[in-house]
Amino acid sequence: MKFSFVRVYPMLLVMVFSFMHISGQELPTAEKSYAKAIKKLSANTQIQNAYAVIDEIDNQTTADLIRLTEIEAPPFMETKRAIAFRAMLEDTGMDKTWIDEVGNVIGLKIGTNRNRVVVLDAHLDTVFPEGTDVSVKKKGDTLFAPGIGDDTRGLAMLLAIAKAMKKAELKASADIWFVATVGEEGLGDLRGVKHFFRKGAPKIDSWIAIDGGSAGRVNNAGLGSTRYKAVFKGKGGHSWGAFGLANPHHALGYAITHFTKEAKKYTDQGPKTSFNIGRIGGGTSVNSIPFESWMEVDMRSVDATRLLKIDSIFKSSMHAAVAEYNATGIKDKIVLELIKIGDRPSGELSETTPLVQRAIAATTFFGETPRLTRGSTNGNIPIALGIPAITIGRGGKGGGAHSLGEWWMNTDGTKAIKLALLITMAEAGLGN
Ligand SMILES: [Zn+2]
Structure with missing residues (x-):
């Protein structure tokens, strides 16, 4: 079929307008004070050193991604992957690691003030049943395997951030919990994250989930x-x-x-x-x-x-x-x-929430376009309780989530890792 420019142009306009209609909002921007604070934080020597480590260990991060992807984690059967992930997290120099009653993995990084708890989370489970071929196949720069992007890449990012913090001697003010949750997908019904917000559970002040999507996603609402x-x-x-x-x-x-x-x-x-x-x-x-x-x-x-x-x-x-x-x-x-x-549950966090502002500011700082989104993620639970929570992207390029043809490509993948680190550090505060 042949398209003339005159015919294509109005079609493009229609597409642009319908996109605007769907998104229904202007591009989010951060208040000046947050933009300034992010710029200053990012210039900190330890943070800069941590960025450098993230670049240095990128091959190791990809190796971690492949190793974890090849340990299957069907719904309600995350134990094998949880045990492996815990050992890998332990090796990054956590102060303590454990697996809780429902199967979540937690790695504690003690802050210098211990005044708050900030969680950085990715989910262990995939949607694929037991027996699915989860071996990673490489075609050029692209990695193919069920679950590689959603959300095994998030797990590999957690490890990279933990290693970078350790090597760069980067300390936070708040305690940071590196969390790998069970039951995010489908009939898992968020049972992992629900456990963290059960009655009588230790208080969590902020929840940052890494789950799917390119860098720039700032999911601040629960569907x-x-x-x-x-x-x-x-x-x-x-x-x-x-x-x-x-x-x-x-x-x-x-x-x-x-x-x-x-x-x-x-x-x-x-x-x-x-x-x-x-x-x-x-x-x-x-x-x-x-x-x-x-x-x-x-x-x-x-x-x-x-x-x-x-x-x-x-x-x-x-x-x-x-x-x-x-x-x-x-x-x-x-x-x-x-x-x-x-x-x-549904819920929405205001764009003016400090965590959301920090995420918008950090995303913009890294030259990405922040997108406020609504989704069905681990964030639903804290958001419904009014606790600051966002879900951010796993970066790189990827597609085919929840399909056997799922793929991920390390296109500027370290940027999303640095961005996740910067948001986490902004929320947890620099230690002294
Ligand atoms: Zn996911």
């Missing part, structure tokens, strides 16, 4: 989601011999109709809220009335109140549909069971 498995149960029987008996699949059909109708009405207006029936299943054979029918449902909203509302629409639709089906004159009845399989 909340709620997920259910709805199970419809009946006696089951022969399709001919037991005909007339309550059929769970038929009830599921009623439920889908009820829910999608009501949910669509609600989500057609107002701040973005979504619903999705992602999986359905059950039944044993074409000539059997199933004893069970189930579906998995995901609902999301930028707004916490709307998330509660779509959740209640879902539940009332399920109950109404089963009642309606049970009243159709069938034999016996369908029993409904709703199992919550996911719960991630």
Whole structure:
């Protein structure tokens, strides 16, 4: 197909405008005081030395990345990788390392004042099931392997930062916890980060997650989601011999109709809220009335109140549909069971939050364009509690996250490591 400039140009304009519409905000800028403080901090001799170490050890950082990527870490099976990561973290000269009750790895770097706790986090788990080929394949400069970018690169960055701090004798004022979390993905439901914010847990003042995306990402808002498995149960029987008996699949059909109708009405207006029936299943054979029918449902909203509302629409639709089906004159009845399989809160941190300002200032200082984003990350939990938290990019170039063709390329990858170090040090304060 041939494009003339005249025809392409308006198309580009449309693309630019629609992008602006999607992002819906001007480029974030840092207040002068933060920009100044970041510039000054970055010029500090120990920080400069730490940057130099990050460059020096870059081949080692890539070797760490490959080594960790090749230790599989399917959902709920992160232990092998956790043990390896803990040993590697221990070698960087932490004051203490441990694995907590749920499987998170923690490395403590004691600050000179110990007045606050700043967490630097990446997640251990991948979305890939046990037995997936996780060997890293090199094609030119590109590394291919499931999980290499999301989020094994984050783990390798944590190690690089820890090594650089040690070698450059860079001390922070606050305690820094180098954390590798379990259960960030999917049905893991953020169980690793949730554990850090359980009732009675030691206080954490700031949370900086490295997870996916190029340098410049400053995720300051949580996209909340709620997920259910709805199970419809009946006696089951022969399709001919037991005909007339309550059929769970038929009830599921009623439920889908009820829910999608009501949910669509609600989500057609107002701040973005979504619903999705992602999986359905059950039944044993074409000539059997199933004893069970189930579906998995995901609902999301930028707004916490709307998330509660779509959740209640879902539940009332399920109950109404089963009642309606049970009243159709069938034999016996369908029993409904709703199992919550996911719960991630929404929330948003103001752009003026010091941590967000520091991240914007540091990103700009490194010549990258800061982007405030909303996502479903470990940050959701602290953000929903009003605790400063951001998720920043793993840098380099990459793509195909959550697919077997995932790739990452070390294009200026050290920049993201230095940026993460600078943000962390700005938040933790220079030690004395
Ligand atoms: Zn991730």
